[in-house]
Amino acid sequence: MGLSVKISELSTLAGVNVATIKFYIREQLLPAGELVKPNQAEYDDSHVRRLRLVRALLEVGGVPIATARDVLSVVDSTESIFRALGVAQKSVSPVIDQTAISPASLKSVDAVLTGWAIEPHNPGRLAAAQVFSAFTEDDGSTGVSESWYAAYAKAARDVAVADMAEVDRRPDRASKVEMVIMGTVLGDVLFAAFRRAAGESVAAGAQQAQC
Amino acid sequence: MGLSVKISELSTLAGVNVATIKFYIREQLLPAGELVKPNQAEYDDSHVRRLRLVRALLEVGGVPIATARDVLSVVDSTESIFRALGVAQKSVSPVIDQTAISPASLKSVDAVLTGWAIEPHNPGRLAAAQVFSAFTEDDGSTGVSESWYAAYAKAARDVAVADMAEVDRRPDRASKVEMVIMGTVLGDVLFAAFRRAAGESVAAGAQQAQC
Numbered sequence: 001m002g003l004s005v006k007i008s009e010l011s012t013l014a015g016v017n018v019a020t021i022k023f024y025i026r027e028q029l030l031p032a033g034e035l036v037k038p039n040q041a042e043y044d045d046s047h048v049r050r051l052r053l054v055r056a057l058l059e060v061g062g063v064p065i066a067t068a069r070d071v072l073s074v075v076d077s078t079e080s081i082f083r084a085l086g087v088a089q090k091s092v093s094p095v096i097d098q099t100a101i102s103p104a105s106l107k108s109v110d111a112v113l114t115g116w117a118i119e120p121h122n123p124g125r126l127a128a129a130q131v132f133s134a135f136t137e138d139d140g141s142t143g144v145s146e147s148w149y150a151a152y153a154k155a156a157r158d159v160a161v162a163d164m165a166e167v168d169r170r171p172d173r174a175s176k177v178e179m180v181i182m183g184t185v186l187g188d189v190l191f192a193a194f195r196r197a198a199g200e201s202v203a204a205g206a207q208q209a210q211c
Numbered sequence: 212m213g214l215s216v217k218i219s220e221l222s223t224l225a226g227v228n229v230a231t232i233k234f235y236i237r238e239q240l241l242p243a244g245e246l247v248k249p250n251q252a253e254y255d256d257s258h259v260r261r262l263r264l265v266r267a268l269l270e271v272g273g274v275p276i277a278t279a280r281d282v283l284s285v286v287d288s289t290e291s292i293f294r295a296l297g298v299a300q301k302s303v304s305p306v307i308d309q310t311a312i313s314p315a316s317l318k319s320v321d322a323v324l325t326g327w328a329i330e331p332h333n334p335g336r337l338a339a340a341q342v343f344s345a346f347t348e349d350d351g352s353t354g355v356s357e358s359w360y361a362a363y364a365k366a367a368r369d370v371a372v373a374d375m376a377e378v379d380r381r382p383d384r385a386s387k388v389e390m391v392i393m394g395t396v397l398g399d400v401l402f403a404a405f406r407r408a409a410g411e412s413v414a415a416g417a418q419q420a421q422c
Contacts, residue, residue, distance in 0.1 A: 165359075
């Protein structure tokens with residue numbers, strides 16, 4: 001509370017070097033400090049928090065700078081949390097050419113996601129259809145069993161419920177929106193990471209069982 | 212069974228144009244066809260299946276060509292399925308500088324993954340530690356609740372069990388290894404896709420409840 005520091009101290013506090021902080025300010029990812037003398041600006045808690053968000057997006061999430069700027073503009077706006085989720089999701093979703101997706105694949109995705117409240121243009125629906133296409137055999141069979149798809153859908157839903165609970169726990173709009181963004185971007189990375197670990201662990205268990 | 216076609220027919224069957232097939236052969240992603248005349252080669256079922264795998268890796272998984280070559284070399288070898296999993300996992304894991312990860316973050320990851328059979332250098336363990344670091348507050352608190360991390364770990368484990376069941380269902384080594392690779396690479400894309408859909412669906416439900 002009431003933090004008021006020079007850029008050098010902000011650098012130490014946030015673990016980001018001064019040149020990088022200046023770069024973020026030029027790129028409008030971080031608001032400029034408050035000028036207290038003609039050549040000295042002061043920074044507060046909001047800068048420390050924003051720096052954490054910027055680094056999470058760029059360094060851990062691998063989000064391009066222009067996209068990060070769009071995502072961060074939602075934090076500073078009065079947009080709803082639901083809208084923030086949409087922007088954050090779009091930032092980490094590949095652009096998909098809808099015309100390249102077969103209607104059969106979309107139908108299979110919709111069958112797995114029966115009862116989910118999603119718009120037809122949800123980026124996840126289209127990306128899932130692309131994966132379904134990749135698995136589909138030449139004779140039109142699905143290639144993998146329905147239970148495999150169902151396990152992924154259930155896991156994704158469990159995680160989305162945990163995300164929402166974590167957002168609900170936050171006290172105010174700003175920290176809720178921050179969690180939506182961090183959760184969306186870092187959640188993918190975290191899940192893929194845990195999946196690597198789980199894959200090794202489950203396979204090691206199976207290998208053990210065969211000995 | 213017993214398919215034997217010219218490159219133009221292979222192109223039609225697999226939905227990949229002839230120039231692209233030739234490119235894959237030059238890049239050693241696809242074995243050359245069998246020469247039946249000095250300027251005519253024939254292709255069989257194995258080429259159709261390999262083309263599906265190549266496209267899944269490059270187009271849906273976004274794997275670089277050199278990495279795809281390494282992954283595919285495991286399919287053609289007699290390496291164990293466990294080893295195939297390791298190579299496939301590495302192909303979709305970012306290279307992480309272990310010295311940049313704080314011991315505290317690694318300790319937190321290990322606490323969440325208690326009881327998992329993984330090696331210290333598992334790429335997922337290190338990537339997860341990076342995410343933990345990104346969430347950690349300046350005062351050292353974790354930023355997000357333990358139950359959030361636990362939900363992700365459980366979902367990842369559920370998915371790994373489904374992956375293993377799907378591999379077990381395959382009749383022979385070649386198709387098992389193919390599933391390990393497709394599952395590892397496309398599974399990340401599928402989960403992220405379903406997570407986009409689940410996020411919208413769960414948030415829409417919460418919004419509805421507030422009305």
